[in-house]
Amino acid sequence: MARIPGMKTQRNAELGLLAFAMVLVAAYGATVEAARIGEITPTFWVPAALLSVLFLGLHVVVRYTAPYADPVLIPAVALINGLGVGFLRRLDIGDALGDKEPIPGIFSGIGGRQLAWTLISLILAAVLLLVVRDHKVVSRYAYTLGLTGIVLVMIPAVLPASISEVNGAKLWVRIGSFSIQPGEFAKLALVSFFAYYLVRKREVLSLASRRVLGIDLPRGRDLGPVVTVWLLSLLVLVFEKDLGTALLYFGLFVVTLYVATERASWLIIGLLLFFGGVYVAYLLGASVGGPFANFYDRAQVWLDPFSSANYNREFGNSYQLVQGLLSLGTGGLFGSGPGAGLPRFVPEVQNDFIFAGIGEEIGLFGLSALLALYLLIVERGLRSALAVRDSFGKLVAGGLSFTLGLQIFVILGGITGLIPLTGQTTPFLSAGGSSLMANWLLIAMLLRISNAARGPAAGGGSDRPGGGGKKAPAQLHGAMTEVIKP
Amino acid sequence: MNAPLRRAGVVILVLFALLFANLNWVQAYKADDYRTSDYNRRVVVAQYERPRGIIEAGGTGVATNRSTDDALKYLRVYPRKEVYAPVLGYRPVGLGATGIEHSENDFLSGESDKLFADRVKDMFTGNNTGGGNVLLTINSKAQETAWKELVNNERGVDKGAAIAIDPRTGAVQAMVSMPSFDPNTLVTHDEKAAAAAYGKLNKDPDQPLLNRTTAETLPPGSTFKVIVSAAALQNGYTTESEIEAGREYRESGAVIRNSEDEVCPGGQIDLKEALTESCNTGYARLGVTLGRDKVLAAAKNFGFQDDQLTVGNLEGGGLPVAASDTGKITNPDGTVDKGALAQSSIGQRDVRMTPLQGAMIAAAVANGGKQQRPYLVQKLLTPDLRTIYTANPKTLRTPVNEQVASDLKDMMVSVVQNGTGRRARISGMEVGGKTGTAENAAGADPHGWFIGFAFDDKGEAVSAVCVMLENVPGGHASAEAARIAGLIMKAAAGRGGD
Numbered sequence: 001m002a003r004i005p006g007m008k009t010q011r012n013a014e015l016g017l018l019a020f021a022m023v024l025v026a027a028y029g030a031t032v033e034a035a036r037i038g039e040i041t042p043t044f045w046v047p048a049a050l051l052s053v054l055f056l057g058l059h060v061v062v063r064y065t066a067p068y069a070d071p072v073l074i075p076a077v078a079l080i081n082g083l084g085v086g087f088l089r090r091l092d093i094g095d096a097l098g099d100k101e102p103i104p105g106i107f108s109g110i111g112g113r114q115l116a117w118t119l120i121s122l123i124l125a126a127v128l129l130l131v132v133r134d135h136k137v138v139s140r141y142a143y144t145l146g147l148t149g150i151v152l153v154m155i156p157a158v159l160p161a162s163i164s165e166v167n168g169a170k171l172w173v174r175i176g177s178f179s180i181q182p183g184e185f186a187k188l189a190l191v192s193f194f195a196y197y198l199v200r201k202r203e204v205l206s207l208a209s210r211r212v213l214g215i216d217l218p219r220g221r222d223l224g225p226v227v228t229v230w231l232l233s234l235l236v237l238v239f240e241k242d243l244g245t246a247l248l249y250f251g252l253f254v255v256t257l258y259v260a261t262e263r264a265s266w267l268i269i270g271l272l273l274f275f276g277g278v279y280v281a282y283l284l285g286a287s288v289g290g291p292f293a294n295f296y297d298r299a300q301v302w303l304d305p306f307s308s309a310n311y312n313r314e315f316g317n318s319y320q321l322v323q324g325l326l327s328l329g330t331g332g333l334f335g336s337g338p339g340a341g342l343p344r345f346v347p348e349v350q351n352d353f354i355f356a357g358i359g360e361e362i363g364l365f366g367l368s369a370l371l372a373l374y375l376l377i378v379e380r381g382l383r384s385a386l387a388v389r390d391s392f393g394k395l396v397a398g399g400l401s402f403t404l405g406l407q408i409f410v411i412l413g414g415i416t417g418l419i420p421l422t423g424q425t426t427p428f429l430s431a432g433g434s435s436l437m438a439n440w441l442l443i444a445m446l447l448r449i450s451n452a453a454r455g456p457a458a459g460g461g462s463d464r465p466g467g468g469g470k471k472a473p474a475q476l477h478g479a480m481t482e483v484i485k486p
Numbered sequence: 487m488n489a490p491l492r493r494a495g496v497v498i499l500v501l502f503a504l505l506f507a508n509l510n511w512v513q514a515y516k517a518d519d520y521r522t523s524d525y526n527r528r529v530v531v532a533q534y535e536r537p538r539g540i541i542e543a544g545g546t547g548v549a550t551n552r553s554t555d556d557a558l559k560y561l562r563v564y565p566r567k568e569v570y571a572p573v574l575g576y577r578p579v580g581l582g583a584t585g586i587e588h589s590e591n592d593f594l595s596g597e598s599d600k601l602f603a604d605r606v607k608d609m610f611t612g613n614n615t616g617g618g619n620v621l622l623t624i625n626s627k628a629q630e631t632a633w634k635e636l637v638n639n640e641r642g643v644d645k646g647a648a649i650a651i652d653p654r655t656g657a658v659q660a661m662v663s664m665p666s667f668d669p670n671t672l673v674t675h676d677e678k679a680a681a682a683a684y685g686k687l688n689k690d691p692d693q694p695l696l697n698r699t700t701a702e703t704l705p706p707g708s709t710f711k712v713i714v715s716a717a718a719l720q721n722g723y724t725t726e727s728e729i730e731a732g733r734e735y736r737e738s739g740a741v742i743r744n745s746e747d748e749v750c751p752g753g754q755i756d757l758k759e760a761l762t763e764s765c766n767t768g769y770a771r772l773g774v775t776l777g778r779d780k781v782l783a784a785a786k787n788f789g790f791q792d793d794q795l796t797v798g799n800l801e802g803g804g805l806p807v808a809a810s811d812t813g814k815i816t817n818p819d820g821t822v823d824k825g826a827l828a829q830s831s832i833g834q835r836d837v838r839m840t841p842l843q844g845a846m847i848a849a850a851v852a853n854g855g856k857q858q859r860p861y862l863v864q865k866l867l868t869p870d871l872r873t874i875y876t877a878n879p880k881t882l883r884t885p886v887n888e889q890v891a892s893d894l895k896d897m898m899v900s901v902v903q904n905g906t907g908r909r910a911r912i913s914g915m916e917v918g919g920k921t922g923t924a925e926n927a928a929g930a931d932p933h934g935w936f937i938g939f940a941f942d943d944k945g946e947a948v949s950a951v952c953v954m955l956e957n958v959p960g961g962h963a964s965a966e967a968a969r970i971a972g973l974i975m976k977a978a979a980g981r982g983g984d
Contacts, residue, residue, distance in 0.1 A: 100555055259490040311525065322525050328512045329520020330528055342557070345527050364513035368506060375502045382495045386488050398491050405498040409505060418508040 007456050010071040011063050017075035018059060022052040025082030028338055032090040035339030037103065046106050047089060050115060051082050054122050061126040065133065066451035070384060073450070076377050077428055077443055080370070081118055081436070084429040087358050088114045090339055091350055098344075110350055110431045117433040124437055125444035135448045139196045139392050146193030152186035153232065153249065157239040170240040171423060181425070183245055184438035187252065187403055188445070194253055195395035198260035202391070205261045243278065243295060244410040244422025250274050251406045256399040260391070302420035320347045324356035324415050328367075335363025350431040352423055355415050371412075374427075378405035381446045387453035397449040400442050530580045534558035539594040539617035539869070541574060541586060544626030549574050549587065554675065562673045568666035569633045572697040573624060573658075573805075573862060576669035578684075579677050585697075586620065586862060589796070589803040593618045593866055600866065600874055621865035623657035623877070625650075628949070628978035632660040635970040636953075643934075645956040647698035647841045648970060650978050653849035653939055653947040655879040656858030658797060659978045660951075663698040665690075700797060700807045703838035704954065707922030707964075708764045708906075709935045710785075710833030712847055714773050715761055715897060717784035719890045721776060725758040725897055729775075731768035740825030742770040742832065745923065761897045762905035764921060766832045773831025778815045778822045781831060785812045787885035788847050789857065790839075797842065799863040800877050810843040811836070833922060844937040844952030848919065850884075851898060852939035852947035855891035857882045898938065902968075907936065909965050910972035915948075915979065916941040917972065921964035926957075934963030940975040949978035 026048035033040045055078045062069050089111030092104045106112060132138060138145070156164035156171050164170040172179050198205070236246045254270030285296025297316035304310055305318035305325065323346045331341065343349045343357035350357075359367050381401025385394045407424055414421035425435035512520070522529060537560050541549035548570045551560040562577055564570065575585015583591055592598040596605065596617035608615055632648040639646070650659040671683040687695050696702060718727070731750035735742040743766065744750060750765035760768040773781050782790075789795070790810045798804015813836025817823045829835035842860065850857035859882040866875035886894065898918030901907040906921040919938020926933060939950040951974050953967040 098557070255494055259487055259494060262487065262490050306523075306525070325512060325516075326520045326523055326526040326528070328509075329517045329523075330526065332513055332517040332521070342528055342531060359513065364509060367509055367513070371502060371506055371509070375498070378498050379495060382491060382498070385491050391487060394487050394491065398487075398494060402494050402498065405501065409498075409501040412505050413501075413508070416505065416508045416512050418504060 007068070009063075009067040011059070011067060014062070014071035014074055015059060017072065018052075018055055018078055021075045021079035021082065022048050022055070024079060025051060025086055028083060028086045029089070031337065032086060032093065032339035035337055036090065036093045036097065041103070043106070047085060047111070047115065048082065050106070051078070051085065051118065054119055058122050058126055061129055062447060065129045066447050068451045068455040069447040070380050070450040070454065072380050073377060073443055073447060076373050076380075077440075080373055080428040083358070083370075084354070084431075085111055085114045085118065086338075087343075087354065087429075088350055088431050091343060091357075093339075094344065114431050114436070117436045120433065121437045121440035125440040125447075128441055128444040129448060132445075132448055135393050135396060135445065135452060136390060138192050138396070139199075142193050142196030145189040146197070149186045149189030149193060150232065152182040152189065153236060155182050157236065164240075171242055171245060179432075180434040181432070182434070184425070184434045185441075187248070188400070188438060188441055190249065191252060191256065191396055191399040191403065194256045195260075195392050195399060198256055198395060199391045202260040205257070205263070205266075242422050243298070243420060244407075244414065244424045247274070247410060247422075248403060248407055248424075252399055252403045255402045256395050259398050260395055298420045298422070302417065305417065320353065321415075321417065321421050323347065324353050325417060327353075327356045327360040328416065331360035331363045333364045335359070335361045335366055337361060351425065352411065352430065353415060354429050354431070355412055355426050358429070374405075374408050377443075378402075378408070380450075384446060384450035384453045388449050389453070393449045393452060397446055397453075400445060404439070404442060527580075531557055533595060534560050536560075536596060536614035537616035538562060538577070539590075539596070539619045541590075541594070541620045541622060543570065543622040543624040543629065546626065548622070548624075556675055558675050561675060564669045564673075567668045567670060569629060569662065570624070571666045571669050572663040572699065573622065573661050574669065575805075576672045578672050578680055579675055585805060586622070586798060589798040589805065590620050590863065590866075594620060596869075601868060604868055604870075615869040618869060618874075619867040619871070620863055621867060623652075623659065623862055623864045624661065625659040625978050627980070628660035628974055629662065631977040632662045632970070632974045633664075633666075635973050636662055636664045636955075639955060639966055639970065641955065641958050641960060641966050643955045643958050643966070645692060645698070646954055646967075647702070648951070648953045648974060649699040649841050649845045650949050650951040650974050651845050651849050651858075651860050652978075653852040653950045654858065655877075656849070656860045656882070657864065657877070657879070658860055658862050659949060660974055661697075661699050661862070663696065665692050665694040667694040697805060698954070699841045699952075700805050701840070703808050703810055703840050704933055704956070705835075705837055705924040705926055706810075706833040706839035706844060707924030707933065707935055708766070708769075708833055709844055709847070709920045709922035709937045710831070710837055710839070711761055711764065711769045712851070712894060712898065712920050712937070713785050713788055713790075714769050714776070714781055714831050715757060716788070716886050716890060716894060717776050717780045718757060718772055719893050720784065720886065721780060723757055725893050726756050728754045728756055729760060729768045730771050731755040731760065731765050733767070735767040735770050735828065737770065737774060737828040738823070738825035740770075740828050742766050742828055758897045758900055761920065762900045764901075764906050770828040770831050774824055774828050778827050781827065782812055782815070784885070785810075787883065788850060789843055789883065789885075795860075795882075797860045797862055799875075800859060800861045800880055801875070804862060807842055808840055810839040813837055834925060841952040841954045844935065844954070845950050846882075848898075848937040848939045848952065849947075849950035850886070851891050851894045852918070852941070852950050853891075854888045855886040856884050895939075902938065906964065907938065907968045910936060910938055910968040910975075912940060912972050912976045912979075912981075914943060915976070915981075916945075917975065919951075919968065919971065921968055923963045931957040931959045932963045934958040934965070934967040936964055936967035936971040938968070938971050938975070940972075940979060942979055949975040951975050951978075 026045050030040050030044045033044050092109030092111045096104050163174050164172050171181050171183055257266045281292050281295050282299055285292035301310050301318040305321045310318040327346045338361050341360035346353045346356050378401050381397055385397035388394055411424035411426050413419040427439045537551045540547045548566050550563050552563050554561050575587045577583035577587040594617045601618050628650050636646055636648055647663045649661050667687050672680050674680050733751050749763050750768055755765055755768050790812050793809035795807040796804035815823050815826045815830055826835050830837050846857055859880045861877055864877050865873055867873055895918055898920055902910050902917045902919050907919045910917050910919050917940045919936055922935030924933040934955045937952045940948055942948045951971045953971040955967050
């Protein structure tokens, strides 16, 4: 994609911010070694340097394929990703010292694996940027993506628990020591499908209505897809035993629907349906049990984690939640310092509870900075959605950013006891490939859309000389939205 | 579409604001609660960050530390295992301690106000100098002798206790309880193993975790006659006063006989001879003649009914001591139960005594009537071995005056010279005492007791002792207790042992 002279690409700003982020990651690594090993080893800078090379690679790809992309996204995500790798390496070092083993190499342990996952994720992100030169091309494959998304969501639900269940939630596909969370990728596919579907249907959904009790209700036949998705998310809730994932899918759909139609009634209907469904599931869990029991237990644990009944229960107890809270509380305002905490007291501290483990060491101030970084990423994504000119791009960027924000809220709110705990990964921080890959693909998509938003050409990017090879479907550009049939 | 997008942005802002507010709640407002929560393992780890103070007896550490490589940096070690367990107690991971480990916990852990200056110094030097050290009054030779002789007793008894105190100060010289336990198994960092070991000890019917010197009360038998003698001497009797004896004494349905037919079969016997031979009929009748109130008052003066006593630090804290009890000796209508009084006067019926109480009776007699408050903590030392506390002996009570004490001493010396306590004799020392053979349950062997004291060649009261063996088979239950008592006192005087 050729650059237009005189327009600011801000790629050098991105490079500078990236360098600053990597300096922070290196400093974090040094502090960890000083606290854990008692000295800073001569190789403390190697993980940060390797990450720098990887992110620099992505930066170069962006420089040539999306020169006008938002310059803040990559450095902000890189900093979080780098801290994640650093914290996981810190766990490796702590475990090795505990077992009186030598300090693990940079490529071994969960830290090393996370480094490898980062490499793969960045390659995927780069490939997406190279292949999808214009985000509107994605809409061509909307139905394929929609079907893929639903299949990905449903896979763990239909698989036997021995393959798909971890800690009571059926979100996984495990083959040997290798495991993926297909739901992470489903987000991307479903957002693309919703965006395409809603761009086509927005007129119908926003205009055709009956007024009941002061709220504009849509026509019954247009409600079909909404109800389908609602049922799907409740099925996820029941069969995958995970409120967070259900909330995520449903929130994703309701928000894209609301953005597309600009009608608050969709929000109200959506929220009522969801919370009604959740409440019914809670009541069923209390009375019937069965598939709802796990959900009821989690709600009980959330309401009073410190009661000895909830803490000492054999299954579905509050042990993990309590240990996470104690870890955060022990950290206090300033934290114990990187490497100086005791994160292994928190079960699953490398996955769902990484925020609690990091929180003990960097304290309230550090976590507030981390929250601000996440907020920055999400709001930057929403800004791209505001600035991009086509409806499909707006919906995809808006949906993806909002989902990212919602996922952060669901997992961090769960860990800190704000909402019932659900098994979500913390984006860019948790150990694990699927989360990292899916979220980097999400960032790549946002980069692509922000490039279109901030770039020079008005209207469809594909019409530009030298743009993406394939032409996007015409109906996305105004004329061919479905008309109202009385 | 931009207006709803902006609103979605506002929703995200609100959600993050909620997260931020809640994070403040968790990490600032509730931080102290969480930091010190019982569920927080870091509390335990923090306790092991600096070495706990050492407990010393006779110049050697009996509770020490070994550094480890696990999360808890120091392992508590008790090198003498069972021998000192009743004194030291133990300090398990994440649970409350017992014994001196419990009563001196603040000082040993370094949290005591007395060590404030050391903690401030630590802050500036960056060192973790550890907790303060506790120096016990225990005489290691007497302690080892007591344990060795108790477990190797000649009658094969498996339960018993021995305690020795310095009559002049109240300093505890030896305190052993059998069966005992190895505290090392309870303080291991493998908490599951520790819990299993505790469960096993706790279920053992012989109660190895019980400190029998302070926490168990048993019928004292004839050792109680020292109390009745004191009551008599305080009420006009002398050691030569003749009292009525005989083969048998019936009183309000109670029948008192002597242990053997040849003991005081005649009608009259003097007080000294009655104690020397341990004449049951004489003492039962004497108690009834004196009356309930005088006997109970004498017992109370010697420390019976005291449920406030602790043995540890004279400034407060220590092992709790069960109250020794005389029983009410009262009929349901409030009048004196003479039958019970007759039986109580020879230490039976409802009379119960701790071995510590027995030693305190002997100590008061040896110390001219002044009963010193018993204690275990001689000194407290800072980590850099500066003494910040030295025990200053205190008189607990004065049960008898010097004259009565002197008479009681003569009578008790006669017991060891000529009477039932002959096996407690130590060559070159003046030893006095009183034996006791206590019936307890129907068909069970009696408990054997000995309470006594020893004077060295300079006339100093160097040790007072009580040895108790439960359910001694084969008759003459108190003889073995007297033999062990003699050896302990000899060791305490620095003359015996190895």
